[in-house]
Amino acid sequence: MRFLRPLALVLVLMATGGVASAHEFEIGDLELDHPWIAEPPPGAPTAAGYLEITNESDAADRLIAVRCVFARKAEIHEVTIDAAGTMQMRPLPDGIEIPAGGTVTLARGGYHLMFMHVAERPVAGDMIPVTLIFEHAGEIDVMFSVQKPGMQDDDHMDMDMDMDGTMEMESGQ
Amino acid sequence: MTKRRLIVALGILGLAAALGIAALAVRYGGGENEAALQPVDIGGPFTMTDQNGETVTEQDLLGHPSLVFFGYTFCPDVCPSTLAEIAGWLDTLGEEGKDLAVYFVTVDPARDTAEALGQYAGYFSPRIVALRGNANQTAEIAASYKAYYKRIEMDDGTGDYLMDHTAAVYLMKSDGTFFDAITFTATPEEAVAKLRRLIAAS
């Protein structure tokens, strides 16, 4: 099965009358911004997903699990690099707290969604459905856009999609 | 707050920059003569095989400046980001950096086949030489570079595992000695400035 292509996504959006122009999703008081997966090199068995989660309510929530069909195993991970320069990547079995009124960013060198045993290699331009599960807000299906890993996060272009299917690139700050 | 700053704050990252390598030499050098360990101790003998099946030893690092980076293909975050950045540095340097050799050393030879490793590295730049050895050869090159790596089992019954490893990029001079290191938090400008100094010193 191929991943949903942008056109298909637009059709989905139109069918559900859902998310308007920006590439963001909402569930209750949670806003999920710029979900993206770094295009893995050929032969890589894993992929990483990133996004920004804002909690507009006055109660903390928690991202507790992630589910998808394109990889056999999906987890929430954290990368740390200590003062001696050693990188550690670890699963977070309790997930990530999203504090009340706060924003948590999953980004390179910090938190990521870890997709393991990827069945079909995600390629830049693909849109991949992923389900995020929050302790209080529940489940939300999010489309992750696959992008080349060539740039640091603050150099990334944010991809917005209009209802007519045209993509707008804007420089992310 | 820029995302980069946020990443720094989030990651509890290696702020020690180049000093981190000195600390690393002390930390992983082991033994009672730790205090005597200096960055100059980084670099030394190894025998590995590249993606074309050619043997590469420390002798191949002589005569040109080199970058050495340890990682593994199961890593979706720091390893690909760093290799993508290295490719970006090479682009920025252009002609100026034409003599720079880049070595990507797997710390996970059990899973990283020569083919997978070559594909992985080649995706970022055809100039990256992917090095693989058996367990002993991997231990040897890591010891020569005072690089740390450790297998961490994922206790979910799948048999999957992760690798902790040194994430800094080593800058080696054309005489095979250590010059400096570039850490994950370095900006492209900082990294390229360091590479220019490496090239000038080589």
Ligand SMILES: [Cu+2]
């Ligand atoms: Cu991970």
